[in-house]
Amino acid sequence: MARRREHAASQELDVRAAYNAHGPEIYRFALRQLGDGGAAQDVVQEVFLRAWRAMHSYDPQLASLRTWLFAIARNVVVDEARRFAVRPWQRDLTDGSDLDATVGTGGAALDERLVDSWVVEEALRRISDDHRTAIVQTHLRGRSHDEVAAELGIPVGTLRSRVFYGLKALRLAMEEMGVEP
Structure with a gap:
């Protein structure tokens, strides 16, 4: 039983380390894609929740942690964008003060292309x-x-x-x- 707690604690520390290393970058990616700080925070939370749940399936031989997390983030952003498409009134709930300067100037498309290129490069390997x-x-x-x-x-x-x-x-x-x- 104690060994199981130690294993769970070590997994928690790994998720914390991953969050500290990649959380802000994933947040900026989500913010540029969605243009909503609250939604971007939800994306980051969902990314690390999914990563924690799927920790057993992560294989560092197949992809770097960063690539794996951004692949998850890309899927979560798509889900969030679809949710906004179904409920467009939710976007009007923010005042827009949390938007990054690159939103609306092509920064979102650039970020998505960058993540896509990382994923394709990793898959090509x-x-x-x-x-x-x-x-x-x-x-x-x-x-x-x-x-x-x-x-x-x-x-x-x-x-x-x-x-x-x-x-x-x-x-x-x-x-x-x-x-x-």
Whole structure:
């Protein structure tokens, strides 16, 4: 019984350390996305609650703690934005004094793209080198299949297969990270 309490206490300390290290940054991300300080605080609370509940599923070999927490935060922000869409009158309850200067100036879109790029980068690390190369060259760099296949010295059909199965592996890796499609 005492061992169980020690384990629970050590988990609590880990969540506290994670909150101290990443809480303010997650708050700023949520604030830029939602434009509401109260909602941003709710997001931070929900992120760490979900992280605490899913602590057993976190694997530092798969993603850094920061990436894992921001993947959770992204999902919570989406949920919160949907909640606002259903109840738009809730946004009118704040006076707007808690808005960050970057809200409305593209800062929100920049933050979301940044988090998305972290998540994709982390997921790309989890797939094979052949699949990663095929996806990066064709989808991210926009090169033609013929050009990439010639450069790699493989048939175009092989490259297309690598892209197809690489995208499936990438989708699976992102699901393992807790990112919703």
